[in-house]
Amino acid sequence: MIRILSLGGTGDAYLVSALARAVMVKYTSPVRIALRSRYTYIPASFGMEYEVADDEVAAAENNTDLQRDYDNQVAPDRTFYAHPCFTRSGVRIDELSTLPGVLSQAHLYRALLGLSLDEPLSLPSVPAVETKPNSALLIPQAVSWPNDQPKFWRALERALRANGWDVRVNDPAVPLVDLFMQAAGAEMVAGPQCGVMSILVSGRFPCRKVFCTPSIDGTPGFFVGKRVLNQTYPYGYVTKFDGLQYNVEEYRLTSGNHAEVIQAILTAPRTPRDPAPVQ
């Protein structure tokens, strides 16, 4: 049994789960994913075995000595810490330079798990819920992206309601299983670049996906690894997650463009979109 401990956020847990079957095949060993209790819905949606490991995940995330020194090998009867903060994972970074395009989060996890860089991601089972026309789910809060423009979300909510939409605003305390159930039944889901939004895209949920990502240009930004990111794009584009392009809407929110973005969201065509990747 290979035990993969998933650190980080929802998106990280998704990528680990989407590659877990490939790990089983490559290492000819069963795999169990250990992760935060809040994220257990994710491996479950891939039919993967999992266990709750809140304390162990928190301890690993806070222990920089362990991250630097642990001999992080994917092998039967070992625990593999699946996160790039574990720097002794045997990755040859020159191999990443063979990629024909930009490096995505999925490529990073393939490399960490010792898989081929073009290993396909498995698809989860999407909750079987009928789409409710005119329903919109807003997800203003993301762990991995600063929400410094809460006014936008209130204005979007008001405008959607005024145009006949049934709007639900996500409560961060809602269990993930319920959040994904709501998303599967919504006509539209809007949120910033984050793990939850990326899962809706990569998992091919049928809803229309609208990325409204607060601009970090000219701000102190935030850390990605040891680097401060203070440019919204291209990092904020949908392609950064699994390396593929999808038919979604993407807006960079600035303090001066709320009305313009809301207008564009309201006037976009409302015909169903193909959730599969595009070229």
Add this chain to the structure above:
Amino acid sequence: MIRLVSLGGTGDAYLVCALARAVEAQYDSEVTVALRERQLAVPEMFGLRCEAADDEVARAERSRATQRSYNNRLAAGRTFYAHPCFTRSHVSLAELTTLPGQLSQAHVFRALLGLPLDTPLEVPPLPTAERRENVALLIPEAGSWPNDQPEFWATLAQELRAGGWSVEINDDASPLADLLTFAASAEMVAGPQCGVMSIPVAAEFPCRKVLCTPQIEEGEGFPVGYRRLRATFPYAYVTKFTGNDYDVDEYRITARNHAEVVESILAAPRGQRDPHPVTTVSVPLTPGDFLDRLAVLAVKRDRLGPAADREYLRYREACPAEWDGLLRELVNLHSTTFDQLAFTVPAALACPERDDHVAVALNRTRVELKRRIDEDLRAPYREIKSYYG
């Protein structure tokens, strides 16, 4: 003192040396570069302290156990093995995803050395050598790329000589310093994608650089890290080394295109080119936009010759074979349109009374403006429109 041991080939040594002063500044310590004796010319170009360490380099390259377990930490008083095969180098992988474009070799070395990913590469002083017109240096052999088409080089040498060029073919045994000095003086240097060819490009030698890279699509490829590389491009493009683009010629050599490539090399303009990096923009194109542009370039190449070659070749290389039918349709359409415009545009421009005169004149202004933008912003190629002059 930090001791940087450079493993691998000439290109690896160049990147280590081009970043060595940034390492000195970041870690507040002097640096000595230790490497194979035959590569000493590289740190010497940069005026760096260096030492030959052939046995140590060979041992480090062989020992997989050392590569995995050595605590490769960059700090004063320590030896750092500057190569990605040393996997315990404390590289922050997540930050590599913040790069706006492809990961280049220079990015790999910046990450290994713990430098910011946008640390500039130092450009060394040029070897002192007077420019020799009509002199071509051919470098058929590369340590890092299979030379499985030696007959291409024989043909190229023969045709260049027939065209009045004086041709020198590199002998692997000649010292690297001599090779680089010769390259700096030649009018043209041609070779496959490799470290030695990357140096004249990255170090901004004034010679024309022609990368003729044998295709690996039909062979077994070769390993890069744990991965077997089987596609020539985009890995073999000049951009892969420093992350910058340059005004160079690039060809994928197949068993069938020797004559075509040689002809294109001979026919290319011989004016001196700017050796500094040029500017291109990468954005996702729809298949329709992509094929439409490729069709335009294909028609221009057919009608106007190789001036539009490099842009065309880049598009052609990126076009999946299964789109060829769609491309043919567009090429046929553009070909007919080209003939029509070649007749209509000059006539409309010459006659202010014609209904279409204003529209065609505005389009000419657009083309002129576009050319000026490309010139001011240092584009590697300019659009040619025969009917606008």
